[in-house]
Amino acid sequence: MKIIYYRIGDNVYVQPISRKDSMLAITNCKMEKEVQKILAQFKGKQKSLNYYLAGFVDGEGSFSVAIIKTDMQKFGWAINPCFQVYQHEKHREILEVFKFVFQTGTIYRKSGIHPVLNYSINSMRGITEKVIPFFDKYPLIVKGETYQKFREIVFAMQRKEHSTIGGFKRLVDIAYAMNQQGKGRRRTREEIFSTLPELSTRLPDGQASKH
Amino acid sequence: MKIIYYRIGDNVYVQPISRKDSMLAITNCKMEKEVQKILAQFKGKQKSLNYYLAGFVDGEGSFSVAIIKTDMQKFGWAINPCFQVYQHEKHREILEVFKFVFQTGTIYRKSGIHPVLNYSINSMRGITEKVIPFFDKYPLIVKGETYQKFREIVFAMQRKEHSTIGGFKRLVDIAYAMNQQGKGRRRTREEIFSTLPELSTRLPDGQASKH
Missing domain, CATH: 3.30.160 (Double Stranded RNA Binding Domain)
Structure with missing residues (x-):
């Protein structure tokens, strides 16, 4: 003591x-x-720091949208957007700078043998109020396209698009087009789609049809 | 045709x-x-682009000093500083931006199975006239210490310090203190040192002594 x-x-x-x-x-x-x-x-140069951070994210960051099996959500799947930055634990300070600038998020050690830390924002509020306004202003070069897909999914979720089967499928499709066309995902797009009810549309003669 | x-x-x-x-x-x-x-x-925002690039280098760049066996140099070893940025070949454009900004350097495919490109500046002129002035102005956070060692070696080489055995050994020591204390190098510091003549100093009684 x-x-x-x-x-x-x-x-x-x-x-x-x-x-x-x-x-x-x-x-x-x-x-x-x-x-x-x-x-x-970076005192008095907040914008310069922000450009620096955008560059760092283009190297060591990721925008991802996980599709997770759950009983808690309609259709049995949750759509989870997440912004992350990785770094060896020796340089935790850079992740702390991100946390300071975004004023939200969590730093934790990744599972696995390598001593890598992960700074992560996965709340919808953090993403819509901090992440998206930031990267709309400070552009990404390498991850620009991935970020645009991430952004589209987040905004569609805010509009509750994922609560209709058509909307949900569209968002899964966009998610699977991110980060090397879904390479490295545990499940294929088809595995997810096979659990979903099919889209029902109305034929001209007024009869509902599955397709 | x-x-x-x-x-x-x-x-x-x-x-x-x-x-x-x-x-x-x-x-x-x-x-x-x-x-x-x-x-x-980034039109009209050259500085912002430079801060972005510094951030990107802090993620995907490297400052290294190779010690290479050669008959062409005094002591049988060459000290080769090199600045590099890596990227998947899908995003060659970011490396082209570096080449445009630095107005020097080469982009080539790294050997190995992964389709990774390497932007590299290894001429002393490119390093002293482009790389160092840039990173003196646009600071690195994660790789700051490594950069300072790289810079010290380059300036010492300009002063021809590596042409004396004491100076050469000092620069090898600094190089081996960079990037995880020489981890991943083909040769240990001791292997290099074992090929070098020892430092000779004069004892008070006027007789030369090896130590």
């Missing part, structure tokens, strides 16, 4: 703190200083 | 061109248009 002293106005307070908490406080404090140093480099 | 027509003033000229050359001309023309489109996005 350690003791920390802190001052509020003229009064000095004493508080015991566990070793673990004190180590954590030291680590956080060091990281805070690293981040402050970076932000100081 | 194809025919191309071109106009100079009021005169129209006709010239035969091979199929291969005409295909190449079409590819180059498409790429040129892609690059022009990107540059147009």
